[in-house]
Amino acid sequence: MKNRYKVICLLIILLAVSSPVLAQESQIVETTQSVTDDISLDELITGTLTPIQDVNIPAQIGGIADLVNIEIGEQVKKDAELIKIDDETLMIQKSQAEAALDSARANYQELKNGVTEEEMKRIQANYENAKASLESAETNLELMQELYNERRTLEQQLVNAEQQLNSAKQQLQTSKQNLNQAEVNYNQAKREYERSKKLYEDNVISEREYENAENSYENAESSYKNAQISVKQAETSLAAAEKNYQLTKATYNNPTELKQQLENARSQVNSARTNLKVAESNLEEAKTGPREERIRASLASVKQAEARLDEIKNQITKTQITAPFSGLINQVNFDEGEMIPSGQTVLNLINIDQLYAEIKVTAATASAVKNGDTVEVRAETMQHYIQGEVTNIAPAADEASRTFLVKIKVPNQDHRLRAGMFADVRLTKGKAGSAVVIPIESVVNLNSDNPHVFVVEAGTAVRKDIKIGIRTDSRVEILEGLNADQDVIIRGQSNLEAGQEVEVRNQ
Structure with a gap:
């Protein structure tokens, strides 16, 4: 019994041990x-192809487009003339500036060399004229002072102006009466002429009677037209007379205008005195020679005239708009004959011998690429990838998208690719x-x-x-x-x- 128990226990232990393995x-x-x-690790990003050079060319000076020598899509060379702005006004200004420079140089040389005998005579004559002008101004001031103090003359001028006004009114009335009578005569002569013409055509009256009626009609018509002209002339004379009367009346009733004339006379005297002082100074300088300060001022005028001429020449060069680089005309904003405002973009020039594939990447991708990396690019019209070079990586993210702009340079000598096309860029972020x-x-x-x-x-x-x-x-x-x-x-x-x-x- 004990042996059977031991055997059973041994079997149980063996089963327990062997069960996990089974x-x-x-x-x-x-x-x-x-x-x-x-x-x-590659990443495929879709971007856009852009020109390697893309410039909006402005007009540096305004004017009429005299020549537009380009069309959209045309290939142009560097420094080629694209648009010419009319420079006729500038050429006139250039001639004036050249004349001003010649005058300034002549004046400077004259000051350095001293005045000639003829110049001395001219300066002396200017002095005598300045004296005479002062005397005339002073005489005029005395007369104006007397007029201001004595109003009787103004009163007489007012009476004369009123008489002229009444006469003009009477003349207009007479002219209108004459016109009415001339119109009556004209209408009567016209009817008589038309009646005589019909009678003559019907052989009722003689040719002489018909010619008399015709002459009477022509004379009446001429008198009528002259009467109309006389009325218009009378109306014009009346308007002038009324204006003169009102001005004279205003001056008589309000001496302010006369006072202004008096002040003008005084101002003319002061101006004449100043001119005389200048003439005296010029005469004295001509006799003794110019001061050093005058010579330096004259030399400064020469330099100023030279600068003005250079400025105009520079403006003339700006009327010729040329290509800053070889490329394709992408846009033309003006035609010949149009007015081009200064600073306005006249055309867009692009260079697509090379293109940029522009993509926007995340921060992780931007950190994984660097300038000089070779990447693969495939435009939407291509069946295979070509190699491009990373040339630009934005140092800061776009605030809206939180992405970084990366530009890859792509060759395009045959111009098979066009700016604006979509392109897939395959980046290797790790290798x-x-x-x-x-x-x-x-x-x-x-x-x-x-x-x-x-x-x-x-x-x-x-x-x-x-x-x-x-x-x-x-x-x-x-x-x-x-x-x-x-x-x-x-x-x-x-x-x-x-x-x-x-x-x-x-x-």
Whole structure:
């Protein structure tokens, strides 16, 4: 009995010990070998092609477009004349400035060399004229003073103006009466002429009687027209007389205007005195020679005239709008004969011998690329990628989109590509050579802090904790934890445990 009990207990212990092993059956898996390979992380971004040079050319000076020598799409060379603005006014100003410069130089030389005998006579004559002008102004001032103090003359002028006004009114009335009578005579002569014409055509009256009626009609018509002219002349005379009367009356009733004339006379006297002083100074200078300050001032005038001439010449050069570089005419805003305002854009010139592929990237991508990187670009009209060079990376993000502008230079000597086309840019954000690479689906807990894989060693699954580098859609770079040429489980690893037996079945 005791022996049977011992046997049963032994069986139970054996079953308990062996049950886990029986429960852990071998797992069917698929494997691949880890390899040493190059790996890179590419990003495809769509952007826009823009010209390597794109300039809106303004008019530096306003004027009429005298010549527009271009059309949209035309290829032009650097420094070629594109638009010519009319420079006729500037050429006249140039001639005037040249004459002013010649005069300033002559005056400067005259001051340096002293006055000639003829110049001395002219200066003496100017002095005598200034004296005579002062005497005349003083005489006129005395007369105006007397007029201001004595209003009888104004009263007589008012009476004369009133008489002229009444006479003009009477003349207009008479002219209108004459016009009325002339109109009556004209209408009567016209009727008589028309009646005589009909009678003459019917052979009722003689040719002489008809001619008399015709002459009477022509004389009446002439008198009527003259009467109309006389009325208009009388109306004009009346308007002038009324204006003269009102002005004379206003002056008589309000001596303010006369006072203003008196002040003007005084001002003329002061001006004449000033002119005389200048003439006296010129005469004295001519006799003794100019002061050094005068010579320096004259030299300054020469330099000022030279600067003015240079300024006009510079403006004339600006009437010719030329190409700052070789390129294509993209836009023309004015036609011949149109007025071009100063500062207005007249045309747009672009250079598409090279293009920029402009893309907007995230901060991570902007940090991964650098100037000089070679990238691949494919325009919407192309079947294959061509190489481009990263030339510009914006140092700051766009405030609205929080993206960074990147510009890639693309060759385009044959002009097959056009600005404004869409283009795909393939960027390599990371690249490793001779790295240990495995399929991405083999990694367990890929996005966690402890990613790992299982390798097959002696028919069992061995866990390998790994450190991941570059990761693409299909592969990952292993920085630590795995060597090349190891059998990595890529199917059936999700529920594996370390040490579990596996059966490899690769397709």
